[in-house]
Amino acid sequence: MDPNPTPRMTIVEVGPRDGLQNEKVVLPTSIKVEYIEGLMDAGARRIEAVSFAHPDRVPQMADAEAVMQQVSRRDGVSLIGLVLNPRGLDRAINVGVDEVNVVVVASETFSQKNQGMSIDEAMRNFEGIAQRARAANLGVSVTIGATFGCPFEGEVDPAVVIEMARRANEIGVDELALADTIGVAVPANIRNVVAGVKTVTDISLRCHFHNTRNTGYANALAALESGVIALDSSSGGIGGCPFAPNATGNIATEDLAYLLERSGWSTGIDVERLVEMSTFVTDHLGTPAPALIGRAGWFPSAVSA
Secondary structure, eight states: OOSSOOOBOEEEEOIIIIIHHTSSSOOOHHHHHHHHHHHHHTTOOEEEEEEOSOTTTOGGGTTHHHHHHHSOOOTTOEEEEEOOSHHHHHHHHHHTOSEEEEEEESOHHHHHHHHSSOHHHHHHHHHHHHHHHHHTTOEEEEEEETSSOBTTTBSOOHHHHHHHHHHHHHHOOSEEEEEETTSOOOHHHHHHHHHHHHTTOOSEEEEEEBOTTSOHHHHHHHHHHTTOOEEEEBGGGOOOOTTSTTOOOBOBHHHHHHHHHHTTOBOOOOHHHHHHHHHHHHHHHTSOOOOSHHHHOSSOOOOOO
């Protein structure tokens, strides 16, 4: 047995949902299925595959049931569905997702604009969903959106996030995610908020970063060093934030894998295969991938003189 095993960091691949949801082009179901299965081939073991939002509000995700019915199911791969309300949970249960993720927002204005309810109402809505999801033997995670900043109110008080984490702990979840929804955080924010959250819960922590102000990868490393055990990313860095002007997308899975692997962490990602899928999906979207590893390549081999 290796006395010093390489630590493992879980990457949650969010391209099929958070990536595609924020792109203007609506891809056919068959392309989405091929994309998800290619991500599995590349080593992704937790994939946010679909969202059960109302089709009129999020047309990019209107075929969630069809995607889940057609995609292959593989041992060791968990497919995640974003759920916003009890109706969405019914749909998720009916098509057999492995996990559900629910988003609540750490800003009253943003919560009202995005979900039509207060923070307190959103937490009570989440509690009902969590109870039913657990009864259906699904994994349950909650994402606190706008953890580090709000497009309407500006700075978000860490005390609000910590209180929401405390309530999530009481409700009982498998995982708590902290999301920099508009890409404003810097590493000091990550360390501060993660430390505060850890005072009220020992739930597994995940982080979700956007690279809007070119701090996403620095934030990922700060999260890793603060004890976060999973990070969201999107192959190719596709997607964006509809609430932040000129926002870039999620941090890119291939670029994150490079950062982690070169920092001594194992990801299980076949980056060469992943880059192929990033090219596949961006070709269908008609846009170049923001990710850099697909262009620059991995660390170069030494060249003989």
